[in-house]
Amino acid sequence: xxxxxxxKVLVVEDSRLIHKMYEVMLRPTxxxxxxxxxxxxxxxxxxxxVDLIILDINMPKMTGLEFLAQVKSTPALAQIPVIIVxxxxxxxxxxRGLQNGAAAYLRKPFxxxxxxxxxxxxxxxxxxx
Amino acid sequence: xxxGSNMTDPILPADVPADEGALAQGGRDAMATLQRAxxxxxxxxxxxxxxxxxxxxxxxxxxxxGVEARLVAAxxxxxxxxxxxxxxxxxxxxxxxxxxxxxxxxxxxxxVEVQTTIAEIALNLxxxxxxxxxxxxxxxxxxxxxxxxxxPTTPWAQAERYAGGDFLVDAALADGGLRFGPTAQSSxxxxxxxRVQDVTVGALVIFKLLAHKPAFVKEDHDLLDLLGAHAAxxxxxxxxxxxxxxxxxxxxxxxxxVNKG
Numbered sequence: 001x002x003x004x005x006x007x008k009v010l011v012v013e014d015s016r017l018i019h020k021m022y023e024v025m026l027r028p029t030x031x032x033x034x035x036x037x038x039x040x041x042x043x044x045x046x047x048x049x050v051d052l053i054i055l056d057i058n059m060p061k062m063t064g065l066e067f068l069a070q071v072k073s074t075p076a077l078a079q080i081p082v083i084i085v086x087x088x089x090x091x092x093x094x095x096r097g098l099q100n101g102a103a104a105y106l107r108k109p110f111x112x113x114x115x116x117x118x119x120x121x122x123x124x125x126x127x128x129x
Numbered sequence: 130x131x132x133g134s135n136m137t138d139p140i141l142p143a144d145v146p147a148d149e150g151a152l153a154q155g156g157r158d159a160m161a162t163l164q165r166a167x168x169x170x171x172x173x174x175x176x177x178x179x180x181x182x183x184x185x186x187x188x189x190x191x192x193x194x195g196v197e198a199r200l201v202a203a204x205x206x207x208x209x210x211x212x213x214x215x216x217x218x219x220x221x222x223x224x225x226x227x228x229x230x231x232x233x234x235x236x237x238x239x240x241v242e243v244q245t246t247i248a249e250i251a252l253n254l255x256x257x258x259x260x261x262x263x264x265x266x267x268x269x270x271x272x273x274x275x276x277x278x279x280x281p282t283t284p285w286a287q288a289e290r291y292a293g294g295d296f297l298v299d300a301a302l303a304d305g306g307l308r309f310g311p312t313a314q315s316s317x318x319x320x321x322x323x324r325v326q327d328v329t330v331g332a333l334v335i336f337k338l339l340a341h342k343p344a345f346v347k348e349d350h351d352l353l354d355l356l357g358a359h360a361a362x363x364x365x366x367x368x369x370x371x372x373x374x375x376x377x378x379x380x381x382x383x384x385x386x387v388n389k390g
Contacts, residue, residue, distance in 0.1 A: 016246075017246060020232060024228065111219070113222060
């Protein structure tokens with residue numbers, strides 16, 4: 001099972017452990033790392049060519065949902081698919097994330113196969129780079 | 130299939146140079162090539178028929194039955210391989226999780242960062258919602274509650290130090306064995322003693338899992354085992370390093386003072 005190849009993924013997540021996890025699980029994908037929502041927006045302005053965003057919800061400075069609202073209200077960024085990966089796993093949390101424009105929602109702790117399935121599914125919906 | 134006997138002469142383009150000798154030779158060569166190709170096709174066809182007959186005989190049935198049986202066997206093998214591939218993928222994922230947890234625990238010598246990593250493993254990789262981290266105080270050998278996540282309601286978890294009294298925690302701290310609850314005498318779901326060089330330097334006590342995680346799964350046991358050993362050595366190493374660094378700074382200050390005097 002392959003991860004996205006030759007594509008760029010922005011990871012917005014405050015846990016260094018989970019950043020390392022994505023680095024290992026999504027190899028050889030190019031990852032851009034941000035540690036909160038505000039940092040994520042800065043990284044997006046520097047690298048607007050990302051193909052996918054993996055987003056946590058509970059983060060300092062700017063939460064994942066605030067970040068998501070900013071991305072979806074910016075026409076140049078609104079088409080980038082977003083996967084929310086969070087410990088917030090109640091049905092209403094999932095519904096809120098999807099209503100705010102996320103393409104998929106994955107609860108932590110997650111299995112590598114589930115992450116790759118989602119990433120590959122979203123990759124197949126996009127035109128090749 | 131045609132045997133080639135009714136093949137017509139080669140058709141040549143109308144604007145070829147009018148060298149009739151060369152044309153005739155080219156046509157003969159082409160015909161010879163075609164005939165060789167046809168012979169190869171006939172040989173291959175004969176080989177396929179012979180192979181089908183042998184397969185049929187080997188299965189004690191007609192040629193068609195034999196091929197069908199082989200197809201079924203191939204399909205079964207494919208299904209088995211698909212299942213094994215899924216298992217291997219799952220194992221790879223598990224090993225990656227264990228690798229990352231170990232890597233991150235030993236990526237720093239800062240005691241606070243080590244504690245943060247333990248908390249991140251408990252929350253993100255195990256799915257613990259409420260837990261506390263007990264660490265031994267080197268001065269009086271009591272256990273301090275160094276980290277509290279998710280507001281556990283157990284009374285002793287509100288204090289600054291663990292004074293004993295929880296059956297599972299006491300047992301785990303005493304013999305260094307992993308314990309699962311809850312029991313009549315303890316509300317803890319799991320107690321993971323952090324043990325290095327036969328000394329229990331602390332324990333991770335989990336009281337509640339995330340709502341979408343109903344119970345521990347098999348993979349969690351590996352992770353809790355790993356946490357017990359690697360978190361302990363990471364805590365131990367970071368404490369030794371921070372003490373040594375503090376002593377070094379003191380000595381350097383002293384040397385500077387002596388040199389000034």
